[in-house]
Amino acid sequence: MMNYLLIGAALSFTTAAIAATDISKLTEAERHALAAKTEVWAPVPPVVTAAEGQAPSDAIQLLDNTLSQWQSVNTGAKAQWTMADGVLTVKPGTGDIRSKASFCDVQLHLEWRAGNDRMDKEGQLRNNSGIFLQEMYEIQILDSYQNKTYPNGQAAAVYKQSIPLVNATRPTGEWQHYDIIYTAPRFDGEKRVSPGYVTVLHNGVLVQNHTEISGTTEWIGQPQVKAHGCLPLKLQDHGDNVSFRNIWLRKL
Ligand code: MG
Numbered sequence: 001m002m003n004y005l006l007i008g009a010a011l012s013f014t015t016a017a018i019a020a021t022d023i024s025k026l027t028e029a030e031r032h033a034l035a036a037k038t039e040v041w042a043p044v045p046p047v048v049t050a051a052e053g054q055a056p057s058d059a060i061q062l063l064d065n066t067l068s069q070w071q072s073v074n075t076g077a078k079a080q081w082t083m084a085d086g087v088l089t090v091k092p093g094t095g096d097i098r099s100k101a102s103f104c105d106v107q108l109h110l111e112w113r114a115g116n117d118r119m120d121k122e123g124q125l126r127n128n129s130g131i132f133l134q135e136m137y138e139i140q141i142l143d144s145y146q147n148k149t150y151p152n153g154q155a156a157a158v159y160k161q162s163i164p165l166v167n168a169t170r171p172t173g174e175w176q177h178y179d180i181i182y183t184a185p186r187f188d189g190e191k192r193v194s195p196g197y198v199t200v201l202h203n204g205v206l207v208q209n210h211t212e213i214s215g216t217t218e219w220i221g222q223p224q225v226k227a228h229g230c231l232p233l234k235l236q237d238h239g240d241n242v243s244f245r246n247i248w249l250r251k252l
Contacts, residue, residue, distance in 0.1 A: 055246070055248040056248075056250060058250055059248040059249065060101075060248060060249055060250070060251070061247075061248050062233070062248060062249065063086065063244065063245065063246065063247045064086075065084075065085070065086060066083070067079050067081065067083045069100055069101065070097045070098065070099055070100065070235075071097065071100055072095055072097055073095055073096040073097060073098050073234065079094075079097040080094035080095075081237075088235075088243060088245065089241070089243040090129060090237050090238075090240060090243075091237070092240065092241075093239065094237060095237050096235060097235050098135060098233060098234040098235070102230040102231050102232050103230055103231070103249065104134075104184045104229075104251070105182060105184050105251070106133075106180075106182050106249045106250065106251055106252055107179070107182075107250040108131075108133075108179070108182065108248075108249040109177065109178070109180075109246065110131055110177065110178045110244065110246075111175055111176065111244065111245045112129070112175070112177070112243065112244050113174065113175045113242070113243045113244075113245075114126070114127035114129075114143035114173070114241070114242050115172075115240075115242070115243070116172045116173040118241065119172065122147055122148065123147065123148065123150075124149055124153060125240075126142065126143040126147045126149075127142065127143040127172075127240040127241055127242050128141070128242070129142075129238050129240060129242035130235070131178070131180075131233065131234070131235060132217075132234035132235070132236065133180070133182050133184075133198065134184060134196075134230070134231040135233070135234045136216045136226070136228070136231070137158065137196060137198070137213050138158070138159040138217040138236070139156065139159070139178065139180060139200060139208075140153060140155055140156065140157045140158075140159045141155060141242060142154060142155045143169070144156075144167055144169040145170065145171050145172050151163040151164075154167065154169075155167070155169045155202065156168070156178065156200055156202040156208065158198060158208060158211055158213060158217060159217035160217055160218060160219070160223075161213065161214055161217060161223060162211045164207035164208060165206060165207050165208070166207060168204075168207060169202070169203075170203060175245070177203060177204075177246075178200055178201070178202055179200070180198060180199070181198070181200075182196065182199075183196060184196050184230070185225075187227040187228070189227065190227045192225050195212050195213055195214065196212075196213035197210050197213065198210075198211050198213060199211070
């Protein structure tokens with residue numbers, strides 16, 4: 001009975017008082033009872049399997065050998081890019097492509113490779129593409145290996161808005177990957193009540209750390225704020241030789 005009284009008294013303490021309590025003088029049962037006060041037992045996270053080198057079990061795969069989940073932005077018809085052995089390659093001149101499905105907040109994994117056929121070019125002309133979150137916010141894809149350009153337009157930049165923390169680009173022609181955590185902007189009617197945010201790891205290296213997205217990523221001019229709901233992902237045809245594989249995402 002004494003123990004219960006003591007526990008009851010201890011449990012009524014404020015956090016500061018508990019911190020001041022000489023816990024070592026409590027019994028094992030009393031300490032466990034105190035500890036239980038800060039245990040949270042619900043909700044229980046769902047189980048996701050995540051084997052090494054594989055997409056998590058709850059991921060949505062966006063690439064298969066048929067390009068069935070993508071369409072041309074220009075025509076709305078089937079995407080005309082080249083698909084072979086799970087590798088998608090820009091077909092210059094056919095235009096950007098977008099996912100048929102729309103997304104809001106996501107964790108996105110994307111692997112890309114810039115070809116080594118543009119070594120005579122530099123800057124933005126060295127195999128350029130991009131992944132547009134919600135069709136509006138471009139995370140730049142560019143061969144930025146020993147290739148000088150404006151830093152807010154190099155690989156892993158939020159295009160024309162945020163310079164990556166470091167340049168983690170692998171040598172030209174090698175596969176590399178982005179892992180992106182994206183929080184979409186929120187709107188109340190036409191009014192933006194919260195901007196979007198993006199965190200990007202380039203080849204496992206943090207390059208955008210909860211970066212605020214000002215608005216659309218414009219080539220010319222300032223970012224624009226346009227109200228929208230969930231929208232597709234878009235991949236850019238910049239007329240260059242860039243390939244993609246293993247694109248998956250998890251809705252958040
Ligand atoms: Mg681009």
